Each structure stands twice: as structure tokens, then as C-alpha cells.
Amino acid sequence: AAGVIQSPRHLIKEKRETATLKCYPIPRHDTVYWYQQGPGQDPQFLISFYEKMQSDKGSIPDRFSAQQFSDYHSELNMSSLELGDSALYFCASSLGLHGGNTIYFGEGSWLTVV
Amino acid sequence: DAKTTQPNSMESNEEEPVHLPCNHSTISGTDYIHWYRQLPSQGPEYVIHGLTSNVNNRMASLAIAEDRKSSTLILHRATLRDAAVYYCILRMVYNQGGKLIFGQGTELSVKP
Numbered sequence: 304a305a306g307v308i309q310s311p312r313h314l315i316k317e318k319r320e321t322a323t324l325k326c327y328p329i330p331r332h333d334t335v336y337w338y339q340q341g342p343g344q345d346p347q348f349l350i351s352f353y354e355k356m357q358s359d360k361g362s363i364p365d366r367f368s369a370q371q372f373s374d375y376h377s378e379l380n381m382s383s384l385e386l387g388d389s390a391l392y393f394c395a396s397s398l399g400l401h402g403g404n405t406i407y408f409g410e411g412s413w414l415t416v417v
Numbered sequence: 418d419a420k421t422t423q424p425n426s427m428e429s430n431e432e433e434p435v436h437l438p439c440n441h442s443t444i445s446g447t448d449y450i451h452w453y454r455q456l457p458s459q460g461p462e463y464v465i466h467g468l469t470s471n472v473n474n475r476m477a478s479l480a481i482a483e484d485r486k487s488s489t490l491i492l493h494r495a496t497l498r499d500a501a502v503y504y505c506i507l508r509m510v511y512n513q514g515g516k517l518i519f520g521q522g523t524e525l526s527v528k529p
Contacts, residue, residue: 307460334515336516336517338519345504345519345520345521345522346455346461346519347519348516348517348518348519351515351516353515358515359515359516361516391458393460393461395460395461395517397515399515400515401510401515402447402448402449402508402509402510402515403449403466403468403510404515405463405466406451406463406515406517407463408460408461408462408463409460410459410460411458411459411460
């Protein structure tokens with residue numbers, strides 16, 4: 304079965320540069336979530352989208368922005384990168400927001416800021 | 418927000434059952450109990466979820482207390498591949514965008 308696809312899998316950027324991560328949800332899933340996981344930490348919720356509209360916002364820095372497109376894929380844009388942005392970024396998708404639905408995660412995108 | 422409490426770590430022997438506890442005393446009537454696990458450098462993997470009744474799937478069983486203030490994830494025969502961090506998460510129905518809030522999970526180690 305098709306899973307959540309994230310690209311790129313690995314990314315190295317310099318400080319103050321910009322990075323874009325892409326997420327392709329499971330077919331027919333209309334909800335996308337973004338998480339950030341620093342070394343030795345638990346995943347932290349950043350932002351989510353339902354039917355191309357932002358549905359919730361977590362601890363996402365102002366330097367980051369995201370959107371969900373008409374084909375339901377999503378992109379996370381990160382500008383003015385800082386060393387502390389180095390982390391594993393997960394995208395997840397689900398069918399709707401109902402608590403009884405399952406959320407499926409991608410394998411993540413490794414961002415290293417040097 | 419309703420929170421969960423889990424032991425920091427647990428150990429198990431291979432081929433033996435494992436019972437991973439989770440307390441959620443402030444759970445509301447519409448909160449679903451979800452369990453995910455995460456291996457190092459991999460995305461969280463869905464294990465099981467339930468609302469009121471016990472649930473079984475090919476990976477595990479979920480036993481939910483009658484008052485719903487606690488639950489237990491049961492791995493019937495632990496394998497080395499089950500070594501991971503297990504997260505017990507309450508997912509609200511339609512509130513807060515339906516997101517999962519990861520707290521401190523239980524790191525399960527499996528000894529051969």
C-alpha cells in the first residue's frame with residue numbers, strides 16, 4: 304500500500320539559507336501534519352492542514368511557513384535557517400480530523416544546518 | 418489538554434508477553450487512545466487505538482480500563498524488532514485539529 308512520501312530524505316543547508324520539504328500524503332487523505340524531532344527529543348507538532356486550509360498550529364517558528372496544495376501535497380518552507388533547526392522532520396497524513404482515524408507517518412526528512 | 422503518564426523504560430525477554438501501561442486520568446469521553454511506536458531515526462508507526470472497548474490487531478492488543486483512566490498495550494510475544502519507544506497518546510475528536518501530541522513514551526528493550 305502507498306505510504307506517506309517525503310522528499311528530500313536528506314538535506315544539508317548553511318545558516319541563513321532556505322529549505323523546502325515536500326510531503327505527499329497517502330492517496331485520498333485530505334489532512335497533513337508536520338512534526339519536528341530534534342536529537343533525543345520527542346516529535347513536536349508544527350502545523351496541520353485539512354482540505355487545503357490550516358487546521359492547527361503548534362510550535363512553528365515565524366521563519367517557517369507551510370501550505371497544502373490542490374492535490375493535497377504539502378510543503379514546509381524554512382527560511383533564515385539556524386543551527387538549531389537541524390532535526391528530523393516528519394510529515395503525516397490522515398483521512399479527516401476525526402480522533403478515531405489513523406494518522407500515518409512518513410520516514411522523515413533529515414535537515415542538517417551547518 | 419488531557420495527558421498521559423508512562424514509565425520511562427521497560428525490559429522484556431524475547432518470546433515473552435509485554436504489558437505496557439499508560440495512565441490518562443483526565444481523559445474525556447470523546448478522547449481516543451492511540452499507541453504509536455518509534456524506532457531510532459524512523460517515523461512513528463501506528464500500533465493500535467481504541468475508545469472504550471478492548472481492541473486486537475495483528476500487532477498488539479489494547480486493554481482499556483472500564484473507567485478509561487488507564488490502558489495497557491499488550492505485545493503477545495516480544496521480538497527483537499519490537500524494541501522501540503512506545504507512545505500512548507490521547508487524540509481528541511475534532512478539537513485541536515486532530516493532531517497527536519507526543520509526550521514521554523516508554524523505551525522498551527527486548528533481551529534475547
